[in-house]
Amino acid sequence: MNETSPAPVAQAPAPRKTPAAAGGGAPRPVTGAPPPLGQRLAELLQRQGVLAVLLTVVIVASFIYPTFATLDNARGVTVQASFLAVVALGMTMVIITGGIDLSVGSVFALGGVLAAWASQWGFLAALFVPLVVCGAIGLLNGFLVARAGMAPFIVTLATLLGARGILLAFTDEGATTYLVPKGSAFAELGQGSVRGFGYPILIALVLFGIGGLVLQRTSFGQTLFAVGGSSDAATLMGLPVARTKVLVYALSGLLAGLAGALNAARLSSGVTIVGVGMELDAISAVVIGGTLLIGGAGSISGTLWGVLLLAVIQNLINQIGSLNSSYQSVVSGGFLIVVVVAQRYLARSRRTT
Amino acid sequence: MTQATLSTPAARPLARLRDPAWYQEYGVYLAVAVVLLFNALFTEHFMTADNLRTQLVQVAPIVIVALGMALVIGTEGVDLSVGSTMAVAAALLPLYLGYGLVPALVMALLAGALVGAVNGTLVSLVGLQPIVATLALFVGGRGLALVMADGQLKQIVNPDLLSLGTGSFLGIPLVVLIAAVLAVAVAFLVQRTTFGRQVVAIGGNRSAASLAGLPVRRVLIGVYMLCGVLAALAGILATARLTASDPSSLGTLMELSAITAVVVGGTPLNGGSIRVLGTVAGALLMQLLRATLVKHDLPDSTAQIAQAAIIIAAVYVARERRSR
Numbered sequence: 001m002n003e004t005s006p007a008p009v010a011q012a013p014a015p016r017k018t019p020a021a022a023g024g025g026a027p028r029p030v031t032g033a034p035p036p037l038g039q040r041l042a043e044l045l046q047r048q049g050v051l052a053v054l055l056t057v058v059i060v061a062s063f064i065y066p067t068f069a070t071l072d073n074a075r076g077v078t079v080q081a082s083f084l085a086v087v088a089l090g091m092t093m094v095i096i097t098g099g100i101d102l103s104v105g106s107v108f109a110l111g112g113v114l115a116a117w118a119s120q121w122g123f124l125a126a127l128f129v130p131l132v133v134c135g136a137i138g139l140l141n142g143f144l145v146a147r148a149g150m151a152p153f154i155v156t157l158a159t160l161l162g163a164r165g166i167l168l169a170f171t172d173e174g175a176t177t178y179l180v181p182k183g184s185a186f187a188e189l190g191q192g193s194v195r196g197f198g199y200p201i202l203i204a205l206v207l208f209g210i211g212g213l214v215l216q217r218t219s220f221g222q223t224l225f226a227v228g229g230s231s232d233a234a235t236l237m238g239l240p241v242a243r244t245k246v247l248v249y250a251l252s253g254l255l256a257g258l259a260g261a262l263n264a265a266r267l268s269s270g271v272t273i274v275g276v277g278m279e280l281d282a283i284s285a286v287v288i289g290g291t292l293l294i295g296g297a298g299s300i301s302g303t304l305w306g307v308l309l310l311a312v313i314q315n316l317i318n319q320i321g322s323l324n325s326s327y328q329s330v331v332s333g334g335f336l337i338v339v340v341v342a343q344r345y346l347a348r349s350r351r352t353t
Numbered sequence: 354m355t356q357a358t359l360s361t362p363a364a365r366p367l368a369r370l371r372d373p374a375w376y377q378e379y380g381v382y383l384a385v386a387v388v389l390l391f392n393a394l395f396t397e398h399f400m401t402a403d404n405l406r407t408q409l410v411q412v413a414p415i416v417i418v419a420l421g422m423a424l425v426i427g428t429e430g431v432d433l434s435v436g437s438t439m440a441v442a443a444a445l446l447p448l449y450l451g452y453g454l455v456p457a458l459v460m461a462l463l464a465g466a467l468v469g470a471v472n473g474t475l476v477s478l479v480g481l482q483p484i485v486a487t488l489a490l491f492v493g494g495r496g497l498a499l500v501m502a503d504g505q506l507k508q509i510v511n512p513d514l515l516s517l518g519t520g521s522f523l524g525i526p527l528v529v530l531i532a533a534v535l536a537v538a539v540a541f542l543v544q545r546t547t548f549g550r551q552v553v554a555i556g557g558n559r560s561a562a563s564l565a566g567l568p569v570r571r572v573l574i575g576v577y578m579l580c581g582v583l584a585a586l587a588g589i590l591a592t593a594r595l596t597a598s599d600p601s602s603l604g605t606l607m608e609l610s611a612i613t614a615v616v617v618g619g620t621p622l623n624g625g626s627i628r629v630l631g632t633v634a635g636a637l638l639m640q641l642l643r644a645t646l647v648k649h650d651l652p653d654s655t656a657q658i659a660q661a662a663i664i665i666a667a668v669y670v671a672r673e674r675r676s677r
Binding site (some may be wrong): 157165280337 | 431484490492499613655657660661
């Protein structure tokens with residue numbers, strides 16, 4: 001329905017991602033009758049529920065806190081969110097294949113420090129060095145998961161420790177801080193803006209656009225869903241399962257490194273203490289965005305709304321000056337529970353109707 | 354786990370050393386022995402009673418948390434919320450110490466049970482994946498702890514509580530004694546009780562266990578509650594040793610340490626088997642390794658990279674065995 005690709009592979013593996021919502025000419029359902037309203041509603045809620053929650057929160061907050069609905073605040077919220085968004089984009093792909101990448105927080109920090117260090121040799125070096133190193137770490141994750149058949153959770157837990165170790169060694173146990181030269185093109189990449197919206201935001205948006213296209217319009221994207229749906233079935237269909245997994249982890253490392261580099265450009269320095277716990281923020285955003293942790297179903301746009309929802313919650317708690325910032329994690333945790341439980345029941349009601 | 358010993362008769366003990374399964378079974382103990390031997394030969398002031406006692410005291414809270422984690426991992430689950438649970442228990446202590454030591458301890462342990470009950474319910478009744486179910490309290494739990502403590506570190510002055518952290522019995526620090534007793538109790542639970550068998554059965558094949566009529570949901574909730582209580586206890590002991598309740602940093606990264614100990618100890622992440630003694634040895638190995646590197650003036654970074662390598666190696670050995 002979305003492309004004319006004759007490969008049966010491209011359609012079969014995406015049961016939840018390509019629903020009958022594409023109008024009358026839906027090719028897949030054999031039963032002619034449209035699904036009952038309740039089922040369609042549940043499906044819509046499951047796919048777009050986060051967006052609905054996000055819009056509700058934003059609208060309500062705009063009425064209550066006049067300072068919330070200002071352009072300045074929107075810029076602040078989005079620029080903070082853009083780094084997490086880039087990391088969460090890679091995480092979404094990994095999770096769709098049924099894996100998980102716990103190393104992204106450390107890789108983010110490592111990418112930032114490497115970028116700041118390399119920026120003394122110019123713009124290209126500042127981007128190239130972190131991307132190569134972080135991509136290599138991702139590649140290592142991918143090989144250990146896909147070729148050696150080790151559990152993603154534990155492999156990436158080990159690289160979480162390992163990448164922090166490399167980071168510490170590289171900065172003399174955190175004693176050295178590398179600075180991005182002022183006014184350099186690389187600093188501009190982090191600090192420059194179009195109408196006040198910083199380049200990191202634009203980069204994140206472009207990446208999400210590309211990610212969405214790759215996921216829905218390419219056979220690589222469809223393979224991700226197939227691998228996540230059933231790795232064995234995908235193998236039997238002749239899909240390059242191992243290669244896909246390796247690529248996905250490499251991409252995740254690459255994106256985490258890029259996000260770290262952008263963050264370093266924005267801060268003008270490579271800071272060693274950033275990114276701690278970022279993997280769990282990214283996973284939260286992905287899960288809130290409707291991607292299933294068991295793999296096989298999910299969406300890039302959902303992740304974007306999930307990241308924004310977390311950012312808006314944080315911003316709101318800052319707006320309510322009387323609350324201390326610890327409420328932020330309480331609210332985020334609460335949201336996470338509500339969303340995943342709701343998802344669970346929506347999925348269940350859909351299956352039983 | 355009882356291996357058929359047809360190919361390894363007692364007459365040829367060295368043949369065992371070529372069997373990968375042997376390393377998965379005993380590799381972690383071998384590694385601990387190697388580290389100790391290395392230190393006996395090359396590290397000054399390492400094999401002294403004082404230093405060893407320090408190492409044991411430091412590893413005790415990790416062991417206690419890892420025991421609960423081993424049970425959870427045995428059910429093919431994982432509990433990311435243990436560090437936050439420690440913080441919640443620590444935050445509750447100063448709030449209730451005014452009523453006496455026992456009420457404070459009871460409240461802290463109850464909080465751990467409550468956290469575990471929530472996790473267990475989400476996993477078993479709602480059917481969430483353990484990572485997601487426990488992620489919510491990982492994120493929210495520390496926030497709750499900070500809210501309860503007003504975001505502040507509080508000095509502990511109650512002498513009874515402090516003696517829990519610093520006291521000793523027959524020369525053995527109390528925390529070490531408690532950890533040892535708990536390890537024995539959990540080993541007994543796993544190997545000798547119906548509950549323990551049910552835990553392992555559920556981890557091995559949940560639907561088969563369910564079809565066989567095991568009370569899957571009850572057992573799962575029980576396992577997560579045990580894990581929560583053990584984490585809370587570790588939080589109490591750590592607080593007593595620090596002489597202050599510090600909900601902002603207590604227990605950070607504890608989930609990783611505990612999972613590492615369990616996995617290095619030979620418990621497979623996909624459930625169905627629990628190595629209690631291996632878990633203790635796994636925690637000990639990581640602790641001794643870190644201490645060894647520190648004593649040789651190697652920086653933290655090297656310790657972390659070494660840790661990563663050991664985790665990978667341990668899992669690689671485990672994988673070798675499973676694929677046979």
